[in-house]
Amino acid sequence: MSTENIFELMALVKSAKGDPSAVVDVVWEAGYRQPPRTEQEAAQITIDTFFYCESFDMPTDFWPKSYDSVLQNELMKAVLTEDEDDSWCKADPAKVAKSILAAGFSKEAI
Known part of the structure; x- marks a missing residue:
């Protein structure tokens, strides 16, 4: 985990003022992504997401x-x-930034 990434992420999280949706928006716009998935992994994550939505009657x-x-x-x-x-x-900026990096997100060139 690079200190440069953690500080940038902390600033992004802080700019969202505690709104999780805003955190996702600013972090996504900044170019943070997880490593690419195989076709099977992509299909499974999509199925899991739809199952989650269905199971909670969203x-x-x-x-x-x-x-x-x-x-x-x-x-x-x-x-x-x-x-x-x-x-x-x-939305403690340090904890959220560490969680994002621990989930495998890193900044990609956009």
Whole structure:
């Protein structure tokens, strides 16, 4: 984990002012991605995402509309980490940045 990446991510998370969706948007726009997946892995992650949406009775309007949306869902999972006291995403910039990097996200050339 490079200190340059952690500080950049912390600044991005802080700029989103505690809104997990905004964190995903700014981190995605900054070019952070997980390594490419095989076709089988891509299919499985898409199936898992749709199963998740279905199992929680999410209206289809909120389901991913593209593979990029599925990948952004993976980023949301990294953003919505649970803290030690089981609270939901306090958006501590350092913890969220570390979680994003631990989930395999890194900055790609865009």
